[in-house]
Amino acid sequence: MSVMGCAGWKLFWVICLVSTFFHYVRVTVRESRVEVVRGESAPLSCSFFTLMPLFRLSIIWTLTPLSDPDSPTQVIVYDHGQVIESPSFMGRVGFVGMPWSADIILNDTRVSDAGVYRCVVSNPPETGDPGIGELSLTVLAPPSLPMCLWEGDTDTGGNVKLSCVVVEGFPTPQLIWEKLEPIHIILPVNMDGGMTSSVQISNVSAETSGLYRCSVSNPLGTQHCYISLSVYSPPDNTPGTLQGVLLSLSMALLQLALVVLVLWLRRSARDSKWRNSREEDECYNEIKYTPSLIKRSFV
Ligand SMILES: *[C@@H]1O[C@H](CO)[C@@H](O)[C@H](O)[C@H]1NC(C)=O
Numbered sequence: 001m002s003v004m005g006c007a008g009w010k011l012f013w014v015i016c017l018v019s020t021f022f023h024y025v026r027v028t029v030r031e032s033r034v035e036v037v038r039g040e041s042a043p044l045s046c047s048f049f050t051l052m053p054l055f056r057l058s059i060i061w062t063l064t065p066l067s068d069p070d071s072p073t074q075v076i077v078y079d080h081g082q083v084i085e086s087p088s089f090m091g092r093v094g095f096v097g098m099p100w101s102a103d104i105i106l107n108d109t110r111v112s113d114a115g116v117y118r119c120v121v122s123n124p125p126e127t128g129d130p131g132i133g134e135l136s137l138t139v140l141a142p143p144s145l146p147m148c149l150w151e152g153d154t155d156t157g158g159n160v161k162l163s164c165v166v167v168e169g170f171p172t173p174q175l176i177w178e179k180l181e182p183i184h185i186i187l188p189v190n191m192d193g194g195m196t197s198s199v200q201i202s203n204v205s206a207e208t209s210g211l212y213r214c215s216v217s218n219p220l221g222t223q224h225c226y227i228s229l230s231v232y233s234p235p236d237n238t239p240g241t242l243q244g245v246l247l248s249l250s251m252a253l254l255q256l257a258l259v260v261l262v263l264w265l266r267r268s269a270r271d272s273k274w275r276n277s278r279e280e281d282e283c284y285n286e287i288k289y290t291p292s293l294i295k296r297s298f299v
């Protein structure tokens, strides 16, 4: 004890006083909000202060995912000198500065890694509650390629619904629908949940046909998908069309009549020729039979 000296004694008493009032592990986080772009590394800090030796130090990192707040998962655990990584973080997470700090680094971040991280530090026989540090991780991602779909009836008078679905993107992408051809129009969209938007087109007509585009964008990027819609319109019987049809029909009849006339004329001409030749034949026969008649008359 005499080796410690005066300053040593003072420190000892301060520590004793501190441990009387704070007989638990104290945890501090340097940054309570961490923001990274998907794929980057996220340093998650968690410093602790304890008065006891670190033989039985235990650190548990958990994640309450933004996408699924009801199911917190374990990220990485340090217990009795052993490090255990959870399967979904295997090979991507590690402690830095063990055993003096509970900091971790999360590599190759994914959008699903976003959420609230907690580091829980306990150091028996230090009594009291474990120290808990909390921080939030935001993983930014450009929108993924959206999918354009349509359903409904593309016959005139039918209803068509265009849908645009995007799977990933943070901050939540904005989805817009436009008609590009033949005229450019921005269409009013209904947001069906966070990542799907739809456009309802009722009573479609030939003018509904054209090229449609869904654009999905957030501060990190923009993606598009397209749909080409062609509305089937059955031939309509408007008076104008009917007149046209009748006109062409009468023209055709006239032509037919002409053809029939020409054929009839040619036929009758041939018939008269044929009749003439028959008459000639008859004459010939008469002539031919004449000798026999003559002969017979002679007999
Ligand atoms: C994370 O990446 C850093 C830098 O590239 C590397 O030093 C570290 O070992 C990686 N950690 C894990 C757990 O892969």
Ligand SMILES: *[C@@H]1O[C@H](CO)[C@@H](O)[C@H](O)[C@H]1NC(C)=O
Pocket: 157, 203, 205
């Ligand atoms: C559908 O559109 C046609 C022409 O565009 C219109 O005459 C008709 O009244 C519309 N029908 C309905 C149910 O809106």
